Amino acid sequence: MAEHSGQGGGESLLFLTDEQLRKGIEAMFFAYRGFTEDPDRILEGMDYGRAHHRAIHFIHRSPGTTVTNLLSILGVTKQSLNRVLRALVEDGLVESRIGRQDKRERHLHLTEQGRALERELSDAQRARMRAAYRAAGPVAVQGFRQVLEAMMDPDLRRQYNTLKENGP
Amino acid sequence: MAEHSGQGGGESLLFLTDEQLRKGIEAMFFAYRGFTEDPDRILEGMDYGRAHHRAIHFIHRSPGTTVTNLLSILGVTKQSLNRVLRALVEDGLVESRIGRQDKRERHLHLTEQGRALERELSDAQRARMRAAYRAAGPVAVQGFRQVLEAMMDPDLRRQYNTLKENGP
DNA sequence: CTTGGAATGTCAACAAGGCTGACTTAAAGT
DNA sequence: ACTTTAAGTCAGCCTTGTTGACATTCCAAG
Numbered sequence: 251m252a253e254h255s256g257q258g259g260g261e262s263l264l265f266l267t268d269e270q271l272r273k274g275i276e277a278m279f280f281a282y283r284g285f286t287e288d289p290d291r292i293l294e295g296m297d298y299g300r301a302h303h304r305a306i307h308f309i310h311r312s313p314g315t316t317v318t319n320l321l322s323i324l325g326v327t328k329q330s331l332n333r334v335l336r337a338l339v340e341d342g343l344v345e346s347r348i349g350r351q352d353k354r355e356r357h358l359h360l361t362e363q364g365r366a367l368e369r370e371l372s373d374a375q376r377a378r379m380r381a382a383y384r385a386a387g388p389v390a391v392q393g394f395r396q397v398l399e400a401m402m403d404p405d406l407r408r409q410y411n412t413l414k415e416n417g418p
Numbered sequence: 419m420a421e422h423s424g425q426g427g428g429e430s431l432l433f434l435t436d437e438q439l440r441k442g443i444e445a446m447f448f449a450y451r452g453f454t455e456d457p458d459r460i461l462e463g464m465d466y467g468r469a470h471h472r473a474i475h476f477i478h479r480s481p482g483t484t485v486t487n488l489l490s491i492l493g494v495t496k497q498s499l500n501r502v503l504r505a506l507v508e509d510g511l512v513e514s515r516i517g518r519q520d521k522r523e524r525h526l527h528l529t530e531q532g533r534a535l536e537r538e539l540s541d542a543q544r545a546r547m548r549a550a551y552r553a554a555g556p557v558a559v560q561g562f563r564q565v566l567e568a569m570m571d572p573d574l575r576r577q578y579n580t581l582k583e584n585g586p
Numbered sequence: 587c588t589t590g591g592a593a594t595g596t597c598a599a600c601a602a603g604g605c606t607g608a609c610t611t612a613a614a615g616t
Numbered sequence: 617a618c619t620t621t622a623a624g625t626c627a628g629c630c631t632t633g634t635t636g637a638c639a640t641t642c643c644a645a646g
Contacts, residue, residue: 500625
């Protein structure tokens, strides 16, 4: 524990002060607002909201995923997700195919229309992320990702890493 | 623009690929879940939720702040905030003092009971943030903050920086 | 073959926390 | 005096989350 001695740990643990942590907490709060703002603006007026965006994102990300899998990624109840999926299927943005092996399962896919909305939403979100990445530079981006990953719950980190591997 | 030449920009702009951006987007999604989880768990069962947490946090942060100021920080309507503040005042966690200079204003302060809850909530949230910071290291933390700041809306970044200056 | 349990879907009811719109009160400002 | 601002309130609505109960379908183990 005692790195050298000195008040605060020889190797400079100043980044672990309550003040630094509080800044990080507030940065998360304000940044998340920006993060969701652009897609939210696109969706308002359509009958959709943030919940629909999340469903569309992860269906796009893992085409053919089952409802149960999606539930565990999104961390909501099936009733909540079902309300959202029903709307998307009725409106022809998502296709729900009965499993061939296990006919209880529904495999979810975006239709062409669904892909179009996904593109619109993720273009907007990526544009902001790209601007932030560019402004901060590659070293900062690496740190950004490291801290976020360390902040996740172990279960969610597993989900996140599983997603990372199967690129589209 | 063309740093050297080569496919992708001489100075390695690989961190700006859609794939990298998508990973950042998903990292934000999963990390934010972890970020809010601990306070949420503490609050469930009490009659309070995330909205109360936010109000308590920023009143603690800027004691004596006015309702209007708090509104602009939180980015909600006064009706929404009022519902939350009324509960906190009725339960004796927040004190609303009429302004001495401008008697229309109400200045908000945490009571001892309010400070106790604030401490409980922020201890939990800081513990997670501290663990993440420690795991990632000081360089990563700097990058984390840089990217988050770049991701904020200009207005929110102003709010964030204003808050940063008046340390408690 | 039967049965248990898993995966899915659906209905109903509810709560938190956003929102808009309309309106009041009190105090400042001009 | 008149207007604007700060705050609060009432009523009603929407989205998105929750529980609980229940039906259907179908795989798999006994």
